[in-house]
Amino acid sequence: MKNKPVVKAYSNEEFLLSPEARPIRILAEYYEPNTRFGKFSIDDTIVVMGSARYTDRETAEAELKKAKEAGDGVARAEVRVKMAKYYEDARSLANRLTHWSKGLPEEHRRLVVCTGGGPGVMEAANRGASEAQGVNIGLSISLPFEEQENAYITRELAFRFHYFFMRKFWFLYLAKAVVFFPGGFGTLDELFEILTLVQTRKVEKHLPLVLYGSEYWNKVVNFDALVEFGSIDPEDLELFKFCDSVDETFEFLTSELLTRGLSEPTGATL
Secondary structure, three states: OOOOOOOOHHHOHHHHOOHHHHHHHHHHHHHHHHHHHHHOOEOOEEEEEOOOOOOOHHHHHHHHHHHHHHOOOHHHHHHHHHHHHHHHHHHHHHHHHHHHHHOOOOOOEOOEEEEOOOOOHHHHHHHHHHHOOOOOEEEEEOOOOOOOOOOOOOHHHEEEEOOHHHHHHHHHHOEEEEEEOOOOHHHHHHHHHHHHHHHOOOOOOOOOEEEEOHHHHHHHOOHHHHHHOOOOOHHHHHHOEEEOOHHHHHHHHHHHHHHOHHHOOOOOOO
């Protein structure tokens, strides 16, 4: 009877998936993306974050029509039609930023649109960049209930992470600007983590932060109350900017990036 061949440690799947090998898995989620980013000359990004639940206007209007015909779920479908504005705006903004970045006089790909790789606002931004014939990035996360990566990510730059903190690292490390569209717990988590890192100067680079949709953000987060109760300083409200249109956001970001962002080295102090 032949003995089974001895498996090398780096081919031993049982070991690699064990708790003891967790440091190896964490390092893999650093080195593998780093290798791919280098291969494709990705130096820096514009990150777009937002809800996975929003759809394009056409889909939302079709859902509303169906709900009215069925006489059920009309109120929820009406909300989806209203929020479809943010899908369309994310798509338009990513398209314009990609066209703009492709015209920059740089050898490497600069300011590539990067999202969480899923549906909703993330899909919209990847879609807009793809429609501008630009490479774009999706940093997705493995979840038991989330949809898979959207179809508009540049295939070679589609990543799937197991560890949230490694995914967040790659969001921030290459970012030269971040736009937060309306979103849920995940978007809020990302917003406040980045605000904390900027506030405490753990991120030392200039990092323009846009909160898109002032009606939404001022209703969901009472920033003025944080100042009123002494939880933050009034100056902390200057860490981000509210924007309510694609034009306003595009003008703000391109001005900030041309003035300071492109002159700074890539990466962040983390």
